[in-house]
Amino acid sequence: MAPEVEVQLIAVIVAAACALPGVFLVLRRMAMLSDAISHTVLLGIVLGYLLTRDLGSPLLFVGAVAMGVVTVALVELVTGTGLVREDAAIGLVFPVLFSIAVILISRFAGNVHLDVDSVLLGELVFAPFDRVRLLGLDLPRALLVGLVTLLANLLLIGLFYKELKLATFDAGLAAALGFAPALVHYGLMTMVSITAVGAFDAVGSILVIALMVAPPAAAYLLTDRLARMLLLSVLIGAASAIAGYWLAYWLDVSVAGAMATMSGVAFGLCYLFAPGRGLVAGAARRAHQRWEFAQQMLTLHLLNHEGTAEAIEECSPSRLSAHLRWPPAFAAEVVRRAEQGGLVQRRGELLTLTERGRRLAQEASLR
Amino acid sequence: MHDALTITDLTVAYRDRPVLWDVDLSVPAGVLMAIVGPNGAGKTTLIKATLGLVRPAAGQTLIFGRPYAEQRRLVAYVPQRGSVDWDFPTTVLDVVMMGRYGSLGWLRRPGVRERDQALAALEQVHMAEFAGRQISQLSGGQQQRVFLARALVQDAQIYFMDEPFQGVDAVTERAIVAVLRNLRAAGKTVVVVHHDLQTVPEYFDWVTLINVRRIASGPVAEVFTEANLRATYGGRIAFLGQQGAAASAVGDLAADEATG
Numbered sequence: 001m002a003p004e005v006e007v008q009l010i011a012v013i014v015a016a017a018c019a020l021p022g023v024f025l026v027l028r029r030m031a032m033l034s035d036a037i038s039h040t041v042l043l044g045i046v047l048g049y050l051l052t053r054d055l056g057s058p059l060l061f062v063g064a065v066a067m068g069v070v071t072v073a074l075v076e077l078v079t080g081t082g083l084v085r086e087d088a089a090i091g092l093v094f095p096v097l098f099s100i101a102v103i104l105i106s107r108f109a110g111n112v113h114l115d116v117d118s119v120l121l122g123e124l125v126f127a128p129f130d131r132v133r134l135l136g137l138d139l140p141r142a143l144l145v146g147l148v149t150l151l152a153n154l155l156l157i158g159l160f161y162k163e164l165k166l167a168t169f170d171a172g173l174a175a176a177l178g179f180a181p182a183l184v185h186y187g188l189m190t191m192v193s194i195t196a197v198g199a200f201d202a203v204g205s206i207l208v209i210a211l212m213v214a215p216p217a218a219a220y221l222l223t224d225r226l227a228r229m230l231l232l233s234v235l236i237g238a239a240s241a242i243a244g245y246w247l248a249y250w251l252d253v254s255v256a257g258a259m260a261t262m263s264g265v266a267f268g269l270c271y272l273f274a275p276g277r278g279l280v281a282g283a284a285r286r287a288h289q290r291w292e293f294a295q296q297m298l299t300l301h302l303l304n305h306e307g308t309a310e311a312i313e314e315c316s317p318s319r320l321s322a323h324l325r326w327p328p329a330f331a332a333e334v335v336r337r338a339e340q341g342g343l344v345q346r347r348g349e350l351l352t353l354t355e356r357g358r359r360l361a362q363e364a365s366l367r
Numbered sequence: 368m369h370d371a372l373t374i375t376d377l378t379v380a381y382r383d384r385p386v387l388w389d390v391d392l393s394v395p396a397g398v399l400m401a402i403v404g405p406n407g408a409g410k411t412t413l414i415k416a417t418l419g420l421v422r423p424a425a426g427q428t429l430i431f432g433r434p435y436a437e438q439r440r441l442v443a444y445v446p447q448r449g450s451v452d453w454d455f456p457t458t459v460l461d462v463v464m465m466g467r468y469g470s471l472g473w474l475r476r477p478g479v480r481e482r483d484q485a486l487a488a489l490e491q492v493h494m495a496e497f498a499g500r501q502i503s504q505l506s507g508g509q510q511q512r513v514f515l516a517r518a519l520v521q522d523a524q525i526y527f528m529d530e531p532f533q534g535v536d537a538v539t540e541r542a543i544v545a546v547l548r549n550l551r552a553a554g555k556t557v558v559v560v561h562h563d564l565q566t567v568p569e570y571f572d573w574v575t576l577i578n579v580r581r582i583a584s585g586p587v588a589e590v591f592t593e594a595n596l597r598a599t600y601g602g603r604i605a606f607l608g609q610q611g612a613a614a615s616a617v618g619d620l621a622a623d624e625a626t627g
Contacts, residue, residue: 027455159474166465170451173517176418176444177469178436224456224501 003128006140008245010127011259013146014199015211015237020153021192022212023233026220027168032087033189034212036075036094037068038196038205043101044068045197050108061197068193069186071097122204124255142202149198156191157230164188165226203256210260211237218270221277240266294334297324299343299361302353316349369432371396371525371556372417377426379409379416386412389426390581394558396431396524399551400573401561401587405600408578410560411447414527418444430525439469443523445514447530453503459513460485460498466520481520488516491549492542508539515546525556532563544570567591 001009025031044067048060071093078089127142134144157164167174167184174181192212199208219232243266244259251258272279301324305314314323321331335351338344343357353361372394379387387409394400402410415421417428419435430438443466463485464477471477489495492512497505505513511531518526531543547570550557561567567574567587574591575584576599583590583598 027452162468162471162476163473165457166468169455169457169462170446170465172415172420172446172450173444173465175420176439176442178439179468179473220456224503225458226456229456 004245004249006128006143007124007255008242010140010142010146010202011124011241011245011255012238013143013150014203014207015215015241015259015263016234017146017150017153017195018199018208018211019215019233019237020150020157020230021188021195023216023219023226023230024164024168024188025192025212026216027226031213031217032090033072033075034192034196035209036071036090037189037193038200038208038212039094040071040097040101041065041068041193041197041200042205043097043104046101046104050104064197065190065193067097068196069189072186072189122200122202122207122256124202127202145198146202149195153191153195156187160184160187203259207256207260210263211240214260214263214267215240218267218274221270221274236266236270237263291334291337294326294330295338295341295343296360296364298334298338299353299357300364302344302351303358303361303365306353312350315351317346317351318349320351369396369429370394371398371431372558373429373432374413374417375426375428377413377416377428378424379412379421380424385424385579387416387423387577388580390577392575392581392584394556394573394575394584396556397551397554398573399547399557399559399571400575401559401567401571402575402577403561403564403567403599404577404582408599410577411529413577414444414529414558414560418442418527441524443518443521443526445518445526445528445531448507448510448514448533453505453510455502457502458498459489459494459500459502459505462502462513463488463516463520466517469521484520484522485516488519489513491519491546492516493538506536508535511535511539512542515543519546523555525558526550528557528559530560530562532561532566564596 022031022034025034041064044062044064045060047067048057048063049055051063052059074093074097075086075089078084078092079086084092124142128140130141131138132141132144133139163174163179163184166177166179167181171181174184195212196205196208199211203211215233215237216229218236219229222232223229240263241259244262245255247253247262248255248258270278273281275281298320302315305311308314313319317332317335320326320335321328324331326334335344338357339346341356342354343360344351345354346352370393372392374390374392377387377390377392378385390409390413392413402413404410412421416423417430417435428435430442435442460482464481466488467477467481467484471481486495486498489498492515494509494512494516497509497513502510502513511533515528515531518528532540535543547557547559551572559571561571568591571587573585574587576582576590576595578599578601583592583595
């Protein structure tokens with residue numbers, strides 16, 4: 001495979017792997033935990049390295065995952081004191097752990113390949129140079145790690161889909177039914193940690209956060225089914241990864257930075273244009289409701305004065321704007337729409353209700 | 368035969384503030400029981416402690432003579448409607464099927480059977496036509512009926528419901544009352560946290576009055592008295608005497624509590 005294809009493949013796989021647990025983080029309103037975990041895993045890696053003095057030791061991986069879970073536990077501990085809220089607890093815990101890691105690197109590991117830039121942004125473009133052989137295949141190590149992470153996440157979510165859904169939607173019922181939501185919670189956090197560690201080497205912590213949060217948040221706006229949200233998150237993450245790669249290629253900028261940007265752009269597009277929940281659809285709906293409601297007001301007004309002596313005064317199109325205190329242009333437009341919709345009709349200088357208009361007014365009066 | 372629910376010496380505390388103070392309670396099987404008491408009296412906590420959702424400082428609760436952990440399959444639970452996120456991406460039918468998860472256990476997936484049971488339960492609460500609806504598109508009363516249907520598919524022996532009548536429309540209130548009566552007719556035990564004192568004698572045959580401590584518990588005709596209500600609500604309540612028997616509350620309780 002050509003290196004640029006490999007880089008894109010790695011990015012797509014990492015994006016998919018991050019999006020899956022990200023869906024549950026977003027639904028549990030714990031998106032910022034991905035921020036914390038993706039930074040504090042560095043401390044686990046550094047501690048593992050200082051113990052083994054070997055960057056290839058599996059202990060680094062174990063330490064990193066454990067540190068991710070420890071981060072969650074510490075956040076809960078601080079929150080549990082009742083003195084600060086969870087967002088503040090996250091903001092307190094992870095910088096401490098992350099800065100300990102940074103200090104340890106600069107003090108004890110300055111001469112090894114563990115630098116802060118690569119932690120934040122990763123070294124995706126160099127990933128094809130670090131290769132492993134597996135079953136006779138010559139693969140980039142990051143590709144293999146990404147694939148294993150993705151498959152592990154697919155397997156776990158596939159197996160425990162029902163438990164994850166219940167514990168996320170209604171932790172109280174999950175506990176009452178014996179599904180140990182705390183266990184599910186820490187299982188999910190372990191999954192997030194493993195994913196963060198697996199992805200972090202290739203794409204860095206910033207992209208891990210972007211890929212865990214932005215695609216699920218975008219998918220949330222597009223669907224109201226959990227299974228579809230998972231699928232859409234994976235697709236949006238993968239598309240952001242490929243779009244980011246080409247953006248970086250054309251602008252000659254950081255690949256991870258461009259991918260994170262594109263995941264933000266993908267969310268922005270959904271935020272604006274998602275059918276039903278997007279900003280544009282919402283504005284259109286509100287505009288529509290405004291006209292509908294104005295027509296209801298008009299029919300109710302006509303009904304109230306129907307057949308009375310002051311009807312000529314109250315119900316003439318020219319006097320309407322003065323009585324309802326509507327701007328003349330607005331009043332004229334409401335009358336035009338109501339006429340077009342068959343709610344009212346003009347009888348000379350008098351506006352009268354049609355049968356449909358009367359029904360609408362009667363329904364409106366019951367509201 | 369064991370009582371459906373036996374609570375002995377139950378104390379639940381938040382640090383050093385008791386929420387429930389040495390409560391004893393026995394609920395015979397087959398009754399429809401209301402738990403009433405002012406805000407902060409520990410009504411919800413009583414249910415949560417029974418279901419193992421909060422850890423008691425002392426005492427124990429038994430379901431048909433055994434600890435809850437051994438009797439989960441006999442118990443159904445309707446939490447307060449506001450306790451979940453109704454924007455969660457799922458459908459009415461899916462939420463109702465969650466009631467079957469306990470019987471399925473870990474790993475097993477719900478199938479056609481669970482689907483049919485969920486649809487039947489939705490039928491009972493007049494929500495069948497909403498089965499495919501996203502849950503955020505429901506009114507408060509409809510949400511409550513979905514929760515009720517979810518408890519019905521649990522097919523339990525004892526049902527705990529936390530304020531099912533809270534803020535619901537008349538249609539929902541009638542639907543819930545009908546379901547409660549069906550459950551009693553089928554010999555089930557139902558425990559309901561309830562706020563509207565006026566409807567207690569009409570809807571329930573058993574009542575427990577609590578205000579941190581248990582004030583009284585027994586058949587409505589015997590214990591739903593003005594004296595017990597005064598003891599529960601601390602005299603901050605006015606009564607309209609009703610033929611010397613159960614009193615019905617008037618006056619704005621919430622306003623009284625705000626000033627008291």
